[in-house]
Amino acid sequence: MADSILKEVALTLDLAPDMEIEACEKACAVAELMGMSADRIDEVKMAMIEACINAIEHSEAADSKLYVDIAVLGTQEPQELRITVSDRGVGFDRKKLVKPDIEQKLKSSSKRGWGLQIIEGLMDKVTVASTGAGTSVIMTKTIAGGRAASRVGS
Amino acid sequence: MTDSLKLSVDRRDGVAVLYTDGYINNQGGEEIAKVAYELLDEGYRNLLLNLSGTKIVNSIGISILIEIIEKMIDIKGKLAFCNLTPTIDKTFHIMGLAQYTSIFPSEDEAAEHLVD
Numbered sequence: 001m002a003d004s005i006l007k008e009v010a011l012t013l014d015l016a017p018d019m020e021i022e023a024c025e026k027a028c029a030v031a032e033l034m035g036m037s038a039d040r041i042d043e044v045k046m047a048m049i050e051a052c053i054n055a056i057e058h059s060e061a062a063d064s065k066l067y068v069d070i071a072v073l074g075t076q077e078p079q080e081l082r083i084t085v086s087d088r089g090v091g092f093d094r095k096k097l098v099k100p101d102i103e104q105k106l107k108s109s110s111k112r113g114w115g116l117q118i119i120e121g122l123m124d125k126v127t128v129a130s131t132g133a134g135t136s137v138i139m140t141k142t143i144a145g146g147r148a149a150s151r152v153g154s
Numbered sequence: 155m156t157d158s159l160k161l162s163v164d165r166r167d168g169v170a171v172l173y174t175d176g177y178i179n180n181q182g183g184e185e186i187a188k189v190a191y192e193l194l195d196e197g198y199r200n201l202l203l204n205l206s207g208t209k210i211v212n213s214i215g216i217s218i219l220i221e222i223i224e225k226m227i228d229i230k231g232k233l234a235f236c237n238l239t240p241t242i243d244k245t246f247h248i249m250g251l252a253q254y255t256s257i258f259p260s261e262d263e264a265a266e267h268l269v270d
Contacts, residue, residue, distance in 0.1 A: 043244070046211075053212055118213055122245070
């Protein structure tokens, strides 16, 4: 059970194109430090990009900001990476989201709408909280598959 | 800012190979589509996308690749991908792209499939 925060990094970024790259570079640096394997870091990177793009494209946040919190969780050793991507935008109703289907998308003029499915497919656990005051996507991935974990958080 | 995608093409007998280098986002996807459609205009019906130089993609870029897949189905052409990173390969499978296009570990295997 990963119940303590061993290291935490908070970022505030402008909601602008390519900000997703800056956010995921920071997440990758933390994931490398905690000893996560390269393949798992790549999956974190891709999920992070999608979470940021969703905020950049859909949040309509008045402050035009994206808030990213990257936390290494564990008891004594790093066990889990938790990334929270938040905005203070208009939010969305998840019940109204239609799960994308490739067969339908091939026939449709709109090929988009894959972000959340990709995030859920690449991360171990995903929680989305959205209200009229903003959206938070909380994504976690365990270190499993990585090299021997080094102590983080000093 | 990220560097824009670099694209190069190898025109062979029966197949054109597109090599990507960089981030496939919306601009990168549009660039690939532009070149792919030019190759179709030139008469190519077999296209291979070698992604060995691409380490990251986003869903907007992949959505544009889906447009190319749709076009290839319409004209009864063949589109294949090769040299995907494990994460891009996994993402393509999550989205179901593997049902409508072919994915190969290496360029040789992909080219062999396309010119058969």
